[in-house]
Amino acid sequence: MAITMVSSPALVFLVVASFLCTSTQAQRSSCDNSFSFFEEGIAGNVTHCRKLRTLGAELGWSYRNTTPNVTVNIVFSAIPSAAGGWVAWGLNPGSKPQMVGTRALIAFRRANGTLEMNTYNLTRDTMLGCKLQPSPIEVQVRNMQANYSEETGAVTMSAALSLDPSTYNISELKHVWQVGSSVVDQVPQKHRMRLKNFDSFEIIDLTTGRGFRDTGLAKQRDAHGVLSVFGWGILLPIGVIVKRYSRNISKNQEVWFMLHVSFQISGYTVGITAWGIGLALMSNSWHFNTFKGHRTIGIIIFCLATLQMMALWLKPSKTNEGDTNTTDRRRRYWGVYHQLVGYTLITLITVNIFKGFAILRPPPVWKWMYVGLLAALSCVAFGLEVAIWVKQCRNAKNSSP
Structure with missing residues:
Protein backbone atom coordinates (compact mmCIF):
# COMPACT_ATOMS: atom_id res chain seq x y z
CA MET A 1 0.00 0.00 0.00
CA ALA A 2 2.74 2.47 0.95
CA ILE A 3 4.77 1.67 -2.13
CA THR A 4 1.80 2.39 -4.40
CA MET A 5 1.08 5.74 -2.79
CA VAL A 6 4.69 6.91 -3.02
CA SER A 7 5.19 5.85 -6.64
CA SER A 8 2.10 7.70 -7.81
CA PRO A 9 3.27 11.18 -6.77
CA ALA A 10 6.72 10.34 -8.09
CA LEU A 11 5.18 9.68 -11.49
CA VAL A 12 3.28 12.95 -11.32
CA PHE A 13 6.53 14.70 -10.38
CA LEU A 14 8.20 13.44 -13.53
CA VAL A 15 5.29 14.63 -15.65
CA VAL A 16 5.22 18.07 -14.00
CA ALA A 17 9.00 18.38 -14.29
CA SER A 18 8.78 17.55 -17.96
CA PHE A 19 6.19 20.20 -18.71
CA LEU A 20 7.85 22.94 -16.71
CA CYS A 21 11.21 22.30 -18.31
CA THR A 22 9.78 22.25 -21.81
CA SER A 23 7.22 25.01 -21.42
CA THR A 24 9.78 27.65 -20.57
CA GLN A 25 11.95 26.97 -23.59
CA ALA A 26 11.56 29.72 -26.15
CA GLN A 27 9.66 28.77 -29.25
CA ARG A 28 11.98 29.95 -31.99
CA SER A 29 11.40 29.79 -35.68
CA ARG A 213 20.16 34.14 -23.71
CA ASP A 214 21.23 33.33 -20.18
CA THR A 215 19.20 30.24 -19.27
CA GLY A 216 20.03 30.45 -15.56
CA LEU A 217 16.89 32.42 -14.72
CA ALA A 218 14.68 30.05 -16.72
CA LYS A 219 16.20 27.05 -14.95
CA GLN A 220 15.50 28.64 -11.58
CA ARG A 221 11.88 29.19 -12.59
CA ASP A 222 11.66 25.56 -13.70
CA ALA A 223 13.05 24.32 -10.39
CA HIS A 224 10.80 26.64 -8.38
CA GLY A 225 7.69 25.48 -10.24
CA VAL A 226 8.50 21.76 -10.21
CA LEU A 227 9.42 21.63 -6.53
CA SER A 228 6.45 23.77 -5.48
CA VAL A 229 3.93 21.57 -7.28
CA PHE A 230 5.53 18.33 -6.11
CA GLY A 231 6.23 19.31 -2.50
CA TRP A 232 3.43 21.67 -1.52
CA GLY A 233 0.83 20.57 -4.06
CA ILE A 234 1.17 16.76 -4.06
CA LEU A 235 3.02 15.32 -1.08
CA LEU A 236 1.38 17.46 1.62
CA PRO A 237 -2.25 16.79 0.50
CA ILE A 238 -1.53 13.03 0.26
CA GLY A 239 -0.10 13.15 3.78
CA VAL A 240 -3.29 14.82 5.03
CA ILE A 241 -5.48 12.16 3.41
CA VAL A 242 -3.33 9.37 4.89
CA LYS A 243 -3.63 10.81 8.40
CA ARG A 244 -7.35 11.59 8.31
CA TYR A 245 -8.54 8.23 7.00
CA SER A 246 -5.90 5.81 8.24
CA ARG A 247 -7.84 4.94 11.39
CA ASN A 248 -10.62 3.52 9.20
CA ILE A 249 -8.24 1.60 6.94
CA SER A 250 -6.11 -0.31 9.42
CA LYS A 251 -5.82 -0.85 13.16
CA ASN A 252 -2.04 -0.55 13.00
CA GLN A 253 -1.99 3.19 13.66
CA GLU A 254 1.75 3.34 14.24
CA VAL A 255 2.52 2.44 10.62
CA TRP A 256 0.03 4.91 9.20
CA PHE A 257 1.21 7.69 11.50
CA MET A 258 4.79 7.19 10.34
CA LEU A 259 3.60 7.21 6.73
CA HIS A 260 1.78 10.49 7.39
CA VAL A 261 4.89 11.99 8.98
CA SER A 262 7.04 10.79 6.06
CA PHE A 263 4.81 12.48 3.49
CA GLN A 264 4.65 15.70 5.50
CA ILE A 265 8.39 15.93 6.14
CA SER A 266 9.17 15.10 2.50
CA GLY A 267 6.65 17.66 1.23
CA TYR A 268 7.96 20.30 3.63
CA THR A 269 11.57 19.68 2.64
CA VAL A 270 10.83 19.90 -1.08
CA GLY A 271 8.54 22.89 -0.51
CA ILE A 272 11.01 25.01 1.44
CA THR A 273 13.61 24.28 -1.24
CA ALA A 274 11.19 25.76 -3.79
CA TRP A 275 10.53 28.66 -1.42
CA GLY A 276 14.26 29.36 -1.14
CA ILE A 277 14.60 29.38 -4.92
CA GLY A 278 11.71 31.83 -5.03
CA LEU A 279 13.58 34.15 -2.67
CA ALA A 280 16.61 33.92 -4.94
CA LEU A 281 14.45 34.84 -7.95
CA MET A 282 13.16 37.92 -6.14
CA SER A 283 16.62 39.06 -5.08
CA ASN A 284 18.18 38.54 -8.52
CA SER A 285 15.38 40.05 -10.62
CA TRP A 286 13.71 43.31 -9.71
CA HIS A 287 10.59 42.50 -11.72
CA PHE A 288 9.72 39.52 -9.52
CA ASN A 289 8.62 42.06 -6.92
CA THR A 290 5.72 42.68 -9.30
CA PHE A 291 4.04 39.41 -8.33
CA LYS A 292 3.23 40.53 -4.78
CA GLY A 293 0.20 38.27 -4.29
CA HIS A 294 2.11 35.12 -5.21
CA ARG A 295 5.06 36.19 -3.05
CA THR A 296 2.91 37.05 0.01
CA ILE A 297 0.95 33.79 -0.08
CA GLY A 298 4.24 31.90 -0.48
CA ILE A 299 5.59 33.48 2.71
CA ILE A 300 2.38 32.62 4.59
CA ILE A 301 2.59 29.03 3.33
CA PHE A 302 6.17 28.73 4.57
CA CYS A 303 5.22 30.07 8.03
CA LEU A 304 2.15 27.82 8.44
CA ALA A 305 3.99 24.75 7.14
CA THR A 306 6.83 25.39 9.59
CA LEU A 307 4.26 25.71 12.38
CA GLN A 308 2.72 22.39 11.36
CA MET A 309 6.12 20.66 11.38
CA MET A 310 6.62 21.80 14.98
CA ALA A 311 3.75 19.46 15.89
CA LEU A 312 6.32 16.67 16.15
CA TRP A 313 7.64 18.33 19.29
CA LEU A 314 4.76 20.51 20.56
CA LYS A 315 1.88 18.04 20.46
CA PRO A 316 0.60 17.39 24.01
CA SER A 317 1.18 13.82 25.22
CA LYS A 318 -1.56 11.38 26.12
CA THR A 319 -2.56 10.70 29.74
CA ASN A 320 -3.98 7.62 31.40
CA GLU A 321 -7.20 7.69 33.37
CA GLY A 322 -8.06 4.35 34.91
CA ASP A 323 -7.79 1.54 32.34
CA THR A 324 -8.44 3.69 29.23
CA ASN A 325 -6.20 5.94 27.15
CA THR A 326 -7.85 9.36 26.83
CA THR A 327 -6.99 12.80 25.51
CA ASP A 328 -6.83 15.72 27.92
CA ARG A 329 -8.34 19.12 27.21
CA ARG A 330 -5.14 20.64 25.88
CA ARG A 331 -4.79 17.77 23.41
CA ARG A 332 -8.33 18.30 22.10
CA TYR A 333 -7.77 22.02 21.63
CA TRP A 334 -4.46 21.35 19.95
CA GLY A 335 -6.11 18.86 17.58
CA VAL A 336 -8.67 21.46 16.47
CA TYR A 337 -5.91 24.03 15.90
CA HIS A 338 -3.73 21.54 13.99
CA GLN A 339 -6.55 20.58 11.62
CA LEU A 340 -7.61 24.20 11.06
CA VAL A 341 -4.08 25.28 10.18
CA GLY A 342 -3.64 22.20 7.96
CA TYR A 343 -6.76 22.81 5.89
CA THR A 344 -5.94 26.52 5.61
CA LEU A 345 -2.48 25.57 4.39
CA ILE A 346 -3.82 23.21 1.71
CA THR A 347 -6.22 25.92 0.49
CA LEU A 348 -3.46 28.55 0.24
CA ILE A 349 -1.15 26.09 -1.54
CA THR A 350 -3.79 25.36 -4.18
CA VAL A 351 -4.50 29.06 -4.73
CA ASN A 352 -0.81 29.90 -5.02
CA ILE A 353 -0.07 27.12 -7.48
CA PHE A 354 -2.77 28.49 -9.77
CA LYS A 355 -1.26 31.94 -9.35
CA GLY A 356 2.03 30.41 -10.45
CA PHE A 357 0.33 28.99 -13.54
CA ALA A 358 -1.03 32.48 -14.30
CA ILE A 359 2.49 33.93 -14.05
CA LEU A 360 4.35 31.28 -16.07
CA ARG A 361 1.47 30.77 -18.53
CA PRO A 362 2.37 27.23 -19.64
CA PRO A 363 0.24 25.46 -22.27
CA PRO A 364 -3.32 25.03 -20.87
CA VAL A 365 -3.09 21.22 -20.95
CA TRP A 366 -0.64 21.22 -18.04
CA LYS A 367 -2.87 23.31 -15.82
CA TRP A 368 -5.73 20.95 -16.55
CA MET A 369 -3.53 18.01 -15.67
CA TYR A 370 -3.03 19.55 -12.23
CA VAL A 371 -6.79 20.15 -12.00
CA GLY A 372 -7.28 16.46 -12.80
CA LEU A 373 -4.85 15.51 -10.02
CA LEU A 374 -6.74 17.67 -7.54
CA ALA A 375 -10.01 16.15 -8.69
CA ALA A 376 -8.61 12.63 -8.20
CA LEU A 377 -7.43 13.41 -4.66
CA SER A 378 -10.79 15.04 -3.91
CA CYS A 379 -12.65 11.97 -5.16
CA VAL A 380 -10.50 9.72 -2.98
CA ALA A 381 -11.19 11.89 0.06
CA PHE A 382 -14.92 12.08 -0.71
CA GLY A 383 -15.13 8.30 -1.20
CA LEU A 384 -13.43 7.67 2.12
CA GLU A 385 -15.74 10.16 3.84
CA VAL A 386 -18.77 8.32 2.45
CA ALA A 387 -17.30 4.99 3.54
CA ILE A 388 -16.82 6.32 7.08
CA TRP A 389 -20.36 7.66 7.17
CA VAL A 390 -21.81 4.35 5.95
CA LYS A 391 -19.74 2.42 8.50
CA GLN A 392 -20.88 4.66 11.35
CA CYS A 393 -24.52 4.30 10.31
CA ARG A 394 -24.21 0.51 10.25
CA ASN A 395 -22.49 0.43 13.63
CA ALA A 396 -25.21 2.65 15.10
CA LYS A 397 -27.91 0.45 13.62
CA ASN A 398 -26.32 -2.76 14.92
CA SER A 399 -25.83 -1.36 18.40
CA SER A 400 -29.41 -0.11 18.72
CA PRO A 401 -31.80 -2.41 20.74
Missing part, protein backbone atom coordinates in the same frame (compact mmCIF):
# COMPACT_ATOMS: atom_id res chain seq x y z
CA SER A 30 13.02 31.48 -38.60
CA CYS A 31 11.09 33.41 -41.18
CA ASP A 32 11.85 33.85 -44.85
CA ASN A 33 13.03 37.16 -46.23
CA SER A 34 9.68 38.85 -45.75
CA PHE A 35 7.55 39.67 -42.73
CA SER A 36 3.95 38.64 -42.33
CA PHE A 37 3.26 42.03 -40.68
CA PHE A 38 5.03 44.22 -43.23
CA GLU A 39 3.62 46.26 -46.03
CA GLU A 40 5.14 45.39 -49.38
CA GLY A 41 8.39 47.25 -49.97
CA ILE A 42 9.17 48.21 -46.36
CA ALA A 43 11.70 45.39 -45.89
CA GLY A 44 13.41 45.86 -49.22
CA ASN A 45 16.96 45.91 -47.80
CA VAL A 46 16.52 43.01 -45.36
CA THR A 47 18.68 39.93 -45.98
CA HIS A 48 18.10 38.14 -42.63
CA CYS A 49 14.87 37.61 -40.77
CA ARG A 50 14.08 36.24 -37.32
CA LYS A 51 10.92 35.70 -35.28
CA LEU A 52 11.74 36.80 -31.76
CA ARG A 53 10.83 34.55 -28.87
CA THR A 54 8.30 36.80 -27.09
CA LEU A 55 5.53 39.30 -27.84
CA GLY A 56 5.06 38.01 -31.40
CA ALA A 57 7.81 40.35 -32.60
CA GLU A 58 9.92 39.96 -35.74
CA LEU A 59 13.29 41.43 -36.62
CA GLY A 60 14.88 41.76 -40.04
CA TRP A 61 18.32 43.15 -40.83
CA SER A 62 21.20 43.49 -43.20
CA TYR A 63 24.66 44.84 -42.52
CA ARG A 64 27.80 45.88 -44.29
CA ASN A 65 31.27 46.67 -42.99
CA THR A 66 32.04 50.30 -43.55
CA THR A 67 34.81 52.51 -42.19
CA PRO A 68 35.00 53.31 -39.37
CA ASN A 69 31.59 51.92 -38.30
CA VAL A 70 29.37 49.01 -39.31
CA THR A 71 26.11 50.00 -41.02
CA VAL A 72 23.10 47.91 -39.97
CA ASN A 73 19.68 48.25 -41.59
CA ILE A 74 16.96 46.99 -39.27
CA VAL A 75 13.25 46.40 -39.65
CA PHE A 76 11.27 45.59 -36.50
CA SER A 77 7.59 44.67 -36.31
CA ALA A 78 5.24 43.93 -33.41
CA ILE A 79 1.62 44.41 -32.44
CA PRO A 80 1.06 46.82 -29.51
CA SER A 81 -0.62 45.20 -26.52
CA ALA A 82 -3.67 47.46 -27.02
CA ALA A 83 -5.03 49.84 -29.60
CA GLY A 84 -3.18 53.13 -29.33
CA GLY A 85 -0.11 51.46 -27.84
CA TRP A 86 3.56 51.53 -28.83
CA VAL A 87 6.39 49.25 -29.97
CA ALA A 88 10.08 49.54 -29.15
CA TRP A 89 13.38 48.00 -30.15
CA GLY A 90 16.87 48.92 -29.01
CA LEU A 91 20.49 48.04 -28.32
CA ASN A 92 22.26 47.96 -24.97
CA PRO A 93 26.00 48.75 -25.01
CA GLY A 94 26.42 47.40 -21.47
CA SER A 95 27.34 43.93 -20.31
CA LYS A 96 23.74 42.63 -20.25
CA PRO A 97 20.74 42.83 -22.59
CA GLN A 98 18.39 44.71 -20.26
CA MET A 99 16.06 47.70 -20.30
CA VAL A 100 18.24 50.06 -18.25
CA GLY A 101 20.89 51.53 -20.53
CA THR A 102 19.15 50.63 -23.78
CA ARG A 103 19.27 53.02 -26.74
CA ALA A 104 15.80 52.52 -28.17
CA LEU A 105 13.64 53.30 -31.15
CA ILE A 106 9.97 53.72 -30.20
CA ALA A 107 7.03 54.21 -32.55
CA PHE A 108 3.32 54.83 -31.94
CA ARG A 109 0.24 56.25 -33.64
CA ARG A 110 -0.86 59.76 -32.80
CA ALA A 111 -4.50 60.57 -32.17
CA ASN A 112 -4.89 61.72 -35.78
CA GLY A 113 -3.66 58.36 -37.11
CA THR A 114 -0.19 59.46 -38.20
CA LEU A 115 2.86 57.71 -36.78
CA GLU A 116 5.66 59.12 -34.67
CA MET A 117 9.08 57.49 -34.25
CA ASN A 118 11.90 58.77 -32.06
CA THR A 119 15.09 57.73 -30.27
CA TYR A 120 15.11 57.31 -26.50
CA ASN A 121 17.63 56.69 -23.71
CA LEU A 122 16.16 54.24 -21.19
CA THR A 123 17.64 54.91 -17.75
CA ARG A 124 17.01 53.66 -14.23
CA ASP A 125 14.77 56.68 -13.72
CA THR A 126 12.63 55.38 -16.58
CA MET A 127 12.27 52.07 -14.78
CA LEU A 128 11.18 53.92 -11.62
CA GLY A 129 8.39 55.66 -13.51
CA CYS A 130 9.85 58.97 -14.73
CA LYS A 131 8.34 60.41 -17.92
CA LEU A 132 9.92 58.96 -21.05
CA GLN A 133 10.94 61.73 -23.42
CA PRO A 134 12.66 61.58 -26.84
CA SER A 135 16.41 62.11 -26.55
CA PRO A 136 19.47 61.84 -28.80
CA ILE A 137 21.59 58.69 -28.59
CA GLU A 138 25.25 58.13 -29.44
CA VAL A 139 24.28 55.72 -32.22
CA GLN A 140 23.83 57.52 -35.51
CA VAL A 141 20.35 56.73 -36.82
CA ARG A 142 19.25 57.55 -40.37
CA ASN A 143 16.18 56.94 -42.51
CA MET A 144 13.79 56.33 -39.62
CA GLN A 145 10.40 55.22 -40.91
CA ALA A 146 7.30 53.76 -39.29
CA ASN A 147 4.29 52.03 -40.77
CA TYR A 148 0.95 50.78 -39.43
CA SER A 149 -0.99 47.84 -40.86
CA GLU A 150 -4.75 48.20 -40.61
CA GLU A 151 -5.14 44.51 -41.38
CA THR A 152 -2.90 43.09 -38.65
CA GLY A 153 -2.59 46.02 -36.22
CA ALA A 154 1.20 45.77 -36.36
CA VAL A 155 3.53 48.76 -36.14
CA THR A 156 6.71 48.40 -38.19
CA MET A 157 9.89 50.45 -37.74
CA SER A 158 12.88 50.65 -40.06
CA ALA A 159 16.16 52.54 -39.74
CA ALA A 160 19.84 52.50 -40.65
CA LEU A 161 22.22 52.38 -37.69
CA SER A 162 25.92 53.23 -37.67
CA LEU A 163 27.52 51.07 -34.96
CA ASP A 164 30.96 51.54 -33.45
CA PRO A 165 32.56 48.03 -33.45
CA SER A 166 34.34 48.76 -30.15
CA THR A 167 30.95 49.24 -28.45
CA TYR A 168 28.58 47.10 -30.48
CA ASN A 169 29.83 43.70 -31.62
CA ILE A 170 27.52 42.45 -34.35
CA SER A 171 28.40 38.84 -33.41
CA GLU A 172 27.17 39.45 -29.83
CA LEU A 173 24.68 42.26 -30.16
CA LYS A 174 22.58 42.81 -27.04
CA HIS A 175 19.11 43.84 -28.10
CA VAL A 176 15.80 44.45 -26.31
CA TRP A 177 12.25 44.80 -27.61
CA GLN A 178 8.93 45.72 -26.01
CA VAL A 179 5.29 46.63 -26.62
CA GLY A 180 3.01 48.89 -24.61
CA SER A 181 -0.70 49.52 -24.35
CA SER A 182 -1.04 53.31 -24.19
CA VAL A 183 0.47 56.68 -25.06
CA VAL A 184 -0.57 59.80 -23.10
CA ASP A 185 0.34 63.27 -24.40
CA GLN A 186 2.89 61.72 -26.79
CA VAL A 187 4.55 59.88 -23.86
CA PRO A 188 4.68 56.04 -23.97
CA GLN A 189 3.33 54.58 -20.74
CA LYS A 190 4.57 51.53 -18.82
CA HIS A 191 4.24 48.13 -20.42
CA ARG A 192 2.38 45.24 -18.80
CA MET A 193 4.06 43.43 -15.93
CA ARG A 194 4.13 39.91 -17.35
CA LEU A 195 6.94 37.43 -17.85
CA LYS A 196 6.71 37.68 -21.62
CA ASN A 197 7.39 41.42 -21.28
CA PHE A 198 10.28 40.88 -18.89
CA ASP A 199 11.78 38.17 -21.13
CA SER A 200 11.98 40.30 -24.28
CA PHE A 201 15.77 40.40 -24.58
CA GLU A 202 18.61 38.33 -25.97
CA ILE A 203 22.08 38.40 -27.49
CA ILE A 204 21.98 37.97 -31.25
CA ASP A 205 24.65 37.14 -33.81
CA LEU A 206 23.80 39.17 -36.89
CA THR A 207 26.18 37.12 -39.04
CA THR A 208 24.30 33.85 -38.43
CA GLY A 209 20.89 35.00 -37.16
CA ARG A 210 21.18 32.92 -33.97
CA GLY A 211 19.91 34.30 -30.67
CA PHE A 212 21.29 33.47 -27.25
